[in-house]
Amino acid sequence: MFKAITRVAATAVIATGVSMGGAAIASAAPCPAGYMCGWGDRDYLTSGSQAANVKAYECQYDLAFLNYSGTTRRSQDDITSVYNNGNSNNGYYYTAAGYGGTPMLVSRGTGKPELNVSNSGMNDKISSFKFTSASNTCH
Numbered sequence: 134m135f136k137a138i139t140r141v142a143a144t145a146v147i148a149t150g151v152s153m154g155g156a157a158i159a160s161a162a163p164c165p166a167g168y169m170c171g172w173g174d175r176d177y178l179t180s181g182s183q184a185a186n187v188k189a190y191e192c193q194y195d196l197a198f199l200n201y202s203g204t205t206r207r208s209q210d211d212i213t214s215v216y217n218n219g220n221s222n223n224g225y226y227y228t229a230a231g232y233g234g235t236p237m238l239v240s241r242g243t244g245k246p247e248l249n250v251s252n253s254g255m256n257d258k259i260s261s262f263k264f265t266s267a268s269n270t271c272h
């Protein structure tokens with residue numbers, strides 16, 4: 134006697150959990166990862182360009198001779214928006230070179246898109262900036 138046994142192998146399809154969606158879940162930070170940035174105009178732009186910024190991986194001791202990237206526009210006493218996209222530290226922007234004058238805290242992962250509105254005493258006054266992890270003599 135032949136007994137046919139039909140075995141149905143249920144294939145377990147295991148979802149990997151890898152999601153390809155959500156590419157634009159959060160808007161990208163305007164400043165490269167690990168950097169503090171500054172722009173001459175509001176909304177993280179300099180003359181209409183987000184790439185035209187001044188940035189520091191550790192510090193910028195004196196903006197006196199530093200132009201926004203790719204431009205001939207001087208950054209000293211001109212910055213109107215700032216962003217701290219640092220990896221782990223808060224940062225400060227200062228009204229004088231060498232981290233002097235009035236300090237302004239910008240917490241990691243945050244920015245100030247309109248200093249003329251939020252911190253009018255800092256607008257067009259910034260001359261240096263650095264992360265809290267950098268020394269007071271960082272160049």
Ligand SMILES: [Ca+2]
Nearest residue numbers: 173211212213
């Ligand atoms: Ca400005």
